[in-house]
Amino acid sequence: GQNIDQPTEMTATEGAIVQINCTYQTSGFNGLFWYQQHAGEAPTFLSYNVLDGLEEKGRFSSFLSRSKGYSYLLLKELQMKDSASYLCAVVDSNYQLIWGAGTKLIIKP
Amino acid sequence: ETGVTQTPRHLVMGMTNKKSLKCEQHLGHNAMYWYKQSAKKPLELMFVYNFKEQTENNSVPSRFSPECPNSSHLFLHLHTLQPEDSALYLCASSQDPPGQTGGYTFGSGTRLTVV
Numbered sequence: 001g002q003n004i005d006q007p008t009e010m011t012a013t014e015g016a017i018v019q020i021n022c023t024y025q026t027s028g029f030n031g032l033f034w035y036q037q038h039a040g041e042a043p044t045f046l047s048y049n050v051l052d053g054l055e056e057k058g059r060f061s062s063f064l065s066r067s068k069g070y071s072y073l074l075l076k077e078l079q080m081k082d083s084a085s086y087l088c089a090v091v092d093s094n095y096q097l098i099w100g101a102g103t104k105l106i107i108k109p
Numbered sequence: 110e111t112g113v114t115q116t117p118r119h120l121v122m123g124m125t126n127k128k129s130l131k132c133e134q135h136l137g138h139n140a141m142y143w144y145k146q147s148a149k150k151p152l153e154l155m156f157v158y159n160f161k162e163q164t165e166n167n168s169v170p171s172r173f174s175p176e177c178p179n180s181s182h183l184f185l186h187l188h189t190l191q192p193e194d195s196a197l198y199l200c201a202s203s204q205d206p207p208g209q210t211g212g213y214t215f216g217s218g219t220r221l222t223v224v
Contacts, residue, residue: 041217042215043213045213089152089212095205097213099151
């Protein structure tokens, strides 16, 4: 079967750095998305990786290793507004999105 | 506002009621989706419409009935639901297939409570 694993919950301190990991086993691979979802709101697009390596976008970076079936989302200079759930999703060989259960990130002052 | 609008935001309904959820997008996307989101579970894909044609129905119970009158509008008709159907129902749209353009654009969802 297809599976996406990510930690259920993480806690970090304002101003610090946090890395949210995502591992996947899917039938084929056509890219990996990270979305941010604040409580009661729509998931919003953060990043898309289809090639190995690190993509940096301001305070957020996303890394992909296709050979290891592994990605991470790196958040720097954490702010209170970064408290949210972070969803990892893989596009499989049929161009369907396979979703992880999300990681709830709690930022403490 | 994400470009995908869902109404209502909240809905409480009895098990014998009939209600409908509405979704509207004006992003020019050709695919629209209904997802169910339950606490601590992955998003569950329910239905996919591509150019108004239903291309996927993930074994969803018949008490959920989708309707896509055109490429901008999507409905989910609800009838005789069960308490376990209480969840956040998300509508999304995309250019099919999803990719670098940003994948899916989601609506804010309808928080459904079945009593």
